[in-house]
Structure formats: structure tokens, C-alpha cells
Amino acid sequence: MTTMKAVRIHTYGGPDVLAYEDAPRPTAGDGEVLIRVYATTVNPFDCAVRAGYMDGYFHYNLPLVLGTDVSGVIEAVGAGVTAFSPGDAVYARAGVFRDGANAEYVVAFASEVAAKPPSLDHLHAAALPHATLTAWQALIEMAQLSAGQTVLIHGAAGGVGHIAVQLAHWRGAKVIGTASTNLDVLRELKVEEAIDYTKTPFESVARDVDVVLDTVGGDVQARSYAVLKPGGLLLSTIQPPSEETAQAHGVRAQYVNASPPVGKTLTEVAGLVASGHIKPMVSAVLPLSETRRAHEMIEGKHTRGKIVLQVAA
Numbered sequence: 001m002t003t004m005k006a007v008r009i010h011t012y013g014g015p016d017v018l019a020y021e022d023a024p025r026p027t028a029g030d031g032e033v034l035i036r037v038y039a040t041t042v043n044p045f046d047c048a049v050r051a052g053y054m055d056g057y058f059h060y061n062l063p064l065v066l067g068t069d070v071s072g073v074i075e076a077v078g079a080g081v082t083a084f085s086p087g088d089a090v091y092a093r094a095g096v097f098r099d100g101a102n103a104e105y106v107v108a109f110a111s112e113v114a115a116k117p118p119s120l121d122h123l124h125a126a127a128l129p130h131a132t133l134t135a136w137q138a139l140i141e142m143a144q145l146s147a148g149q150t151v152l153i154h155g156a157a158g159g160v161g162h163i164a165v166q167l168a169h170w171r172g173a174k175v176i177g178t179a180s181t182n183l184d185v186l187r188e189l190k191v192e193e194a195i196d197y198t199k200t201p202f203e204s205v206a207r208d209v210d211v212v213l214d215t216v217g218g219d220v221q222a223r224s225y226a227v228l229k230p231g232g233l234l235l236s237t238i239q240p241p242s243e244e245t246a247q248a249h250g251v252r253a254q255y256v257n258a259s260p261p262v263g264k265t266l267t268e269v270a271g272l273v274a275s276g277h278i279k280p281m282v283s284a285v286l287p288l289s290e291t292r293r294a295h296e297m298i299e300g301k302h303t304r305g306k307i308v309l310q311v312a313a
């Protein structure tokens, strides 16, 4: 058996269940590609998988390799794959419901993969897929955000938020963003109204907005219905909003899921990187062997942009 280094869990639990160890190197089946991973990330989703919160949805087999973001190079292609060849630089969201990308190699469905944006190194390309596909699903697919609209983005400096701001600006929308420790990121992103949520209730600034993107949940979500204009749309990545409360406010509310197939969207995203509309922010780079520290940082809930794991140079 050929092995590789990987970060796996053998049981659900806290960051201490993460094991950096030897694991079987996967092979590409029909319609799949084997990617040599150069960079990967940790998302809050990975922390939720590690803790066992996603087991009811995806029925994982343990041990499981975590991680959904990858930037790397095609090592081999399975039967029926014509879009990619060994040596191609690619990026993808892979391994959502099976072994993932916190490893030296990952298998992805060819439909999940796109050519890596040429202007980005692997560290920055890996920062994009999971967060960008989520922000895209929310603001482009669900809200169909358009020029002249106003969007309130909670957690605008985080992984999803900082890309959502850039997608909104690309669409010509005005952005009101919230942050605290990372307020300067909002200024860098040229958010029109930056709110320090520890000092200013967002309701005192945001009124009659077209769309709210909630990446925080709880009380922040509960207070968000009231700032929408009649017929406005509340989208949450973290907690299904209440249809009853939405109706009582005369607005709409939906839960956001980044949905496959995603390679086609990542190709569009690469175009936006090339035109300068999207620039991923990487605030920390750690070696794969320090994935546990990345989980602890993410669970601190004050991530700036993305935390990336370097696997190969």
C-alpha cells in the first residue's frame, strides 16, 4: 500500500482528536482526478465535522481525512476524464462527504475541479473554493444581487464575508459590513459602511436593506429581519432562519448551502480573480502538521480572511 501524510480523525471530539499520520494514498475512480495537494485550509465546516455535528447529514466513515479546499496539481485522471491531464494546476472544493484535502493527495470528482487562477499561488488559490462558493450561492444565485442594491454582511472580515463583500461590489451593490477585531479589513475592502458591532448596534446604521448575509447566527440573525425593506431577503450560512418571523416582518429568509457541481462556478471565479474583482486574503499559513492549531484559531471566531495549510512548496 502506498501511503501519504494526512490529518485524520478516528473519533469525533475536540481538536485533540486530529491526528497527523500516515494514511493510504487514494486512487482516482471513474470520472475522478487525483490531485497532489500544495495547499489546503481549515473552514468552520471542518471543525463541525471533527466535532461530529455533521455525521447525521453525511454518514462519514472513520477514520476520515478532513478538509474541503485544495489547490494543487493533477497527478492522475480516472476513466472518462477528458477535461484535465496530469500536470494541470487546479483548485477545487472536494471531500465534503468523504476523505478530504488535509493531506498530500486528494481525490475529487472532475466536475468539482477548475483550472487554478494563474495569477494566484497555491496558498491563495486554496483560500477560495469553500468560502467563495458559499458567498456565490448566497449573493449571486439566491439573492441575484444587482447594481444599486444594499447588502448588510455580518462577519464581513471572515472567510465567507470578505469574499461576499467583493462579490457584492462586483455586482455594483453597496455594502454595510460588521466586524470588531478585524474592522481594518473592512476599510481595506472599501466597505461603504463599516460597523464595529461591539460599539454600534447595526440597526442604528442599516435600515431598509435589500439583502442581509448572516454568517454569525443567534441574536445577530434574530435582529436582522427588522433592517430589511419589505420583500427583502435574509440569507444565513449558519442557522436556518425562521419563515414565521420572516413572514411577520414581510420579508423572505433562506438557509444557504454551497451546492455542487462547483467546477463551473470556480471557472467563473477564476475570471473574477483575473479581472481584479476578487482577491483572497490569507492571514496565516501553517504547515499541515499544525492543523490542530488552525482548528483552535478558527474556533476562536475572529479569523481574518482565511487560514491556509501549506502541504508542498
Ligand SMILES: NC(=O)c1ccc[n+]([C@@H]2O[C@H](COP(=O)([O-])OP(=O)(O)OC[C@H]3O[C@@H](n4cnc5c(N)ncnc54)[C@H](OP(=O)(O)O)[C@@H]3O)[C@@H](O)[C@H]2O)c1
Residues within 6 Å of the ligand: 043, 044, 045, 130, 131, 134, 154, 155, 156, 157, 158, 159, 160, 161, 178, 179, 180, 181, 182, 183, 197, 215, 216, 220, 237, 238, 256, 257, 258, 298, 301, 302, 303, 304, 305
Ligand atoms: N451552509 C454552508 O454551506 C456554509 C458554508 C461556509 C460557511 N458556513 C458557516 O458560515 C459561518 C461563517 O463562516 P466563515 O468561514 O466566514 O467563518 P470565519 O472565517 O471563522 O468567521 C470569522 C469572522 O466572524 C466575525 N465575527 C465573529 N463574531 C461576530 C459577530 N457577533 N458579528 C459580526 N462578525 C462576527 C469575526 O470578526 P471580528 O474578529 O472582527 O469580530 C471574524 O472575522 C460559519 O459558521 C460556517 O460554518 C456555512
